[in-house]
Amino acid sequence: MDVKPGEIYGIIGRSGAGKSTLIRCVNGLEQPSTGSVLIEGTCITTMDAATLREARRHMGMIFQHFNLLQSRNVIDNIALPLEMAKAPKHEIQSRVNQLLELTELENHGKQYPSQLSGGQKQRVAIARALACSPKIMLCDEATSSLDPRSTLSILELLRNINHELGITMLLITHEMDVVKSICHHVAVIDAGEIVEQNGVIEIFTNPQAQETKELLKASSxxxxxxxxxxxxxxxxxxxxxxxxxxxxxxxxxxxxxxxxxxxxxxxxxxxxxxxxxxxxxxxxxxxxxxxxxxxxxxxxxxxxxxxxxxxxxxxxxxxxxx
Ligand SMILES: Nc1ncnc2c1ncn2[C@@H]1O[C@H](COP(=O)(O)OP(=O)(O)O)[C@@H](O)[C@H]1O
Ligand SMILES: [Mg+2]
Incomplete structure (x- = not known):
């Protein structure tokens, strides 16, 4: 698979196909038995632990279940990666304010995750993922537990982030509708293998693999x-x-x-x-x-x-x- 800088690359497949495993190979949480992962020409798979930690700092990740710290309010959740990177206090404050604005959470800074809707929680997770100004964002089923309306607003936010900040996105989903609304290219994965990859319009008008046809049927x-x-x-x-x-x-x-x-x-x-x-x-x-x-x-x-x-x-x- 080859993902171009600045694009939104979808990875679609049914549950158990190997999507999360693939994305975990990209951030180095999983070691592939063969093959390699290159990010801007640098091999992730052979990095030592310290270099890998540093490389991971430039990747933002968001998940289906948000993974927020329940004991921290919105501001402190977003600040966490900056604290871990030992950024100075005033810098953290201004960066968090910027992110609250970007994700339209200005009025929720003092609230705790349990007081937020699913869509708001995912906004917090997105703000946190952006805290250290990553070049790449990895999204694993980011909209899969949201209602249709929140899904649309999160996808729109991701599209804006991609467009305005030029962040490359790898976006995992099991829904063709998600691919359709924001991805430029898409890879279809089935039983641990990529069975087809193409531009989104081509995938919709001229699907080749049987699995792609099945996924299209399910969505349309x-x-x-x-x-x-x-x-x-x-x-x-x-x-x-x-x-x-x-x-x-x-x-x-x-x-x-x-x-x-x-x-x-x-x-x-x-x-x-x-x-x-x-x-x-x-x-x-x-x-x-x-x-x-x-x-x-x-x-x-x-x-x-x-x-x-x-x-x-x-x-x-x-x-x-x-
Ligand atoms: N390329 C692969 N080769 C062998 N096993 C794989 C491969 N990709 C995934 N698996 C295994 O398949 C199972 C489901 O993978 P997962 O990545 O969680 O699927 P998904 O996220 O698509 O639901 C896991 O047990 C994983 O270890
Ligand atoms: Mg998964």
Whole structure:
């Protein structure tokens, strides 16, 4: 895996896939049995303990369960890493104030973790992670125990931090929606192996690995409807319909293309599922359709779609009454 400076790199996989283990290899808490981790060209895996501690100071970490000290108020939680780095008192104070403002916690400085909502707790954890001005931030399921609204606000905060401070982020999640909203690139991990990595738009429009397709289904609920799924066959037979997943982004608008198909190739297009959304300023459309017509025209239609920059995947064939 290669993460470019300043980007938000997502790592997605189901529970137990090895995401946390991977991130623990990056901060040196875990030693990989083979391979190495380089940060700005320096190898983490062969560092001695003192150098590693110093290197870790330049990495901020946030977790699913916030890991705040219950006995310290917000200000003292944020100050902790600065105290450990033996920063002078006045410096700590001004840095903490800066961070309270950045995370919109100005009015909560004296409160204790037990008095805060989940979203506020994660803001404290983010402020603490930023205390020593890290270049890298590692986020392990940072939004997984938050409600949808807090999730959005935390993701927005992370996006702003990345954008304004240029901090590189490695962001672990099991949800495609998180990847969709803030990641630039993403790696899909399954059973301890990276099975696919690509830009976010490519992952959504043209997924390759089976695991990626499963994760996409779980998030968008874009699946072949049950009644059709039960009839799905791997091979075409005479007058069977062809079930396609069609995806496109940006300039290739779908509507005129589909209308053209119907006219030009005398096929029937039956829309089964569809969604159009904006992912990071790009329009991304995905649909599942059934097309029927004579075999040659169906093949020509698929070739036509691909020529026009749409991604087409044949999901199977169905034989059913019109
Ligand atoms: N590359 C790997 N090779 C062997 N075992 C692994 C690997 N990655 C993870 N594991 C093991 O799989 C289990 C789950 O890993 P974990 O990183 O906690 O998954 P996740 O965070 O994705 O839920 C752990 O017991 C871990 O030791
Ligand atoms: Mg984990």
């Amino acid at each position: 609920r874009m699946e072949v409807p049950r009644v059709i799924k039960d009839l799905l066959q791997a091979n075409a037979s005479r007058d069977s319909g062809t079930i396609l997943r069609i995806a496109y982004h940006g300039a290739s608008a779908s509507q005129p293309i589909i209308s053209y198909l119907i006219q030009q190739y005398h096929i029937i297009v039956n829309m089964l599922q569809g969604s159009i959304e904006t992912i990071q300023d790009q329009i991304v459309g995905v649909m599942i359709v059934e097309i029927k017509g004579d075999r040659e025209n169906v093949d020509k239609s698929i070739a036509f779609l691909e020529r026009n920059g749409l991604h087409v995947e044949i999901l199977g064939y169905v034989q059913r009454d019109p």
